[in-house]
Amino acid sequence: MLKKIICVIFLWMSISSVFSQDIIDSNQNDLSEFSDGPYILIEKNKLIEKSIINGEVITKILTANVFDTIFPPGKAVFNNVKKIAVISDVHGQYDLAVEILRNNKIIDKNLNWNFGKGHLVIVGDVFDRGDKVNEMLWLIYKLESQAKDKGGQVHFLLGNHEYMIFQKDLRYVSAKYESTSKLLSLDYNELYSNKTVIGRWLRSKPTIIKINDDVFVHGGVSKEFISRSDFNIKRINNLMRKSIDQSKSEMKSTDFYDIYYGSKSLIWYRGYFKGNLEDKDVSEILNRISSKHEVIGHCSNEEVVSLYNNKIFGVDSSIKNGKYGEILLIKKDRYFRGTLNGKRIKFK
Ligand code: ZN
Numbered sequence: 001m002l003k004k005i006i007c008v009i010f011l012w013m014s015i016s017s018v019f020s021q022d023i024i025d026s027n028q029n030d031l032s033e034f035s036d037g038p039y040i041l042i043e044k045n046k047l048i049e050k051s052i053i054n055g056e057v058i059t060k061i062l063t064a065n066v067f068d069t070i071f072p073p074g075k076a077v078f079n080n081v082k083k084i085a086v087i088s089d090v091h092g093q094y095d096l097a098v099e100i101l102r103n104n105k106i107i108d109k110n111l112n113w114n115f116g117k118g119h120l121v122i123v124g125d126v127f128d129r130g131d132k133v134n135e136m137l138w139l140i141y142k143l144e145s146q147a148k149d150k151g152g153q154v155h156f157l158l159g160n161h162e163y164m165i166f167q168k169d170l171r172y173v174s175a176k177y178e179s180t181s182k183l184l185s186l187d188y189n190e191l192y193s194n195k196t197v198i199g200r201w202l203r204s205k206p207t208i209i210k211i212n213d214d215v216f217v218h219g220g221v222s223k224e225f226i227s228r229s230d231f232n233i234k235r236i237n238n239l240m241r242k243s244i245d246q247s248k249s250e251m252k253s254t255d256f257y258d259i260y261y262g263s264k265s266l267i268w269y270r271g272y273f274k275g276n277l278e279d280k281d282v283s284e285i286l287n288r289i290s291s292k293h294e295v296i297g298h299c300s301n302e303e304v305v306s307l308y309n310n311k312i313f314g315v316d317s318s319i320k321n322g323k324y325g326e327i328l329l330i331k332k333d334r335y336f337r338g339t340l341n342g343k344r345i346k347f348k
Helices: 002-026 094-103 133-149 160-166 176-184 188-192 197-202 223-228 233-243 248-252 256-261 279-288
Strands: 036-043 046-053 056-063 083-087 119-122 153-156 208-211 214-217 293-296 305-307 312-314 327-331 334-338 344-346
Touching: 036 133, 036 176, 036 197, 046 176, 083 094, 094 133, 119 133, 119 208, 133 153, 133 197, 160 188, 176 188, 188 197, 208 233, 223 279, 233 256, 248 256, 279 293
Parallel strands: 083 119, 119 153, 214 293, 293 312
Antiparallel strands: 036 046, 046 056, 083 327, 208 214, 305 312, 327 334, 334 344
């Protein structure tokens, strides 16, 4: 039942998103052809589905069991995974992300899971900039349950832009969503609050995970972070989850904000690209976190890149520009770029 509903929602979204794009381009103020959604709000004993179709808000009342509303946090350490695909910094560029995933056979032509027992890691920053954030979130939501059925897994790691939305920093939200907010009378962050299905689902997600010998995290692990926290993946994820609905001033009352949200934090760090690290510094960090590689996003490059003799892989391949992008593919201890056309290029 649940799967059927997700499929219907999904089909509807694919159609409606075609229209929404046209509108934005033609006339910012005319909402008569504006479509977006669905957004599922949680109320006591029922769910309210809100969708916008041609400028009109369609409200449906669903029984409480149509969608899960409790999402227990999953594991964050995995072993013996045979194949891994990694994508990052989609930033609302749903169409391009779909093309990359499809051409690399992670999903099939109907956007269903096609990666068997493989793990797909999304290294943060699905939110902001582009105008198909909601479509991307529902796609990940669907793939997560399809992957599980096939013995695979989808890991959605939270990046700095997810945390920005949680904390109502709306500077980078696409102009499209002003119309959604206006029509639904909800601020953008409220569309993903703790009182929505997707908001609750997001709140169960990790910030950092380890698969086999590799750590995956949006910004990266800095020397400073290690020196100021005892590096424990489970503990870090719990702390980050707890902080989601805390106010900035509450977090700033201790050194928590500086360590976990500052420029050297896991979600904001850019030192592997812009710092003055040497090979031995990176080896030291990897030693300290008992890993062989780190796979990170956050800093945009033209393609998936390898740094420090294949110790660090940068997966943000500028999908945010909506023109080109790649994924990283890992099979045993071999690492490949998966290009937009689905070509595999091995890192030497
Ligand atoms: Zn980022």
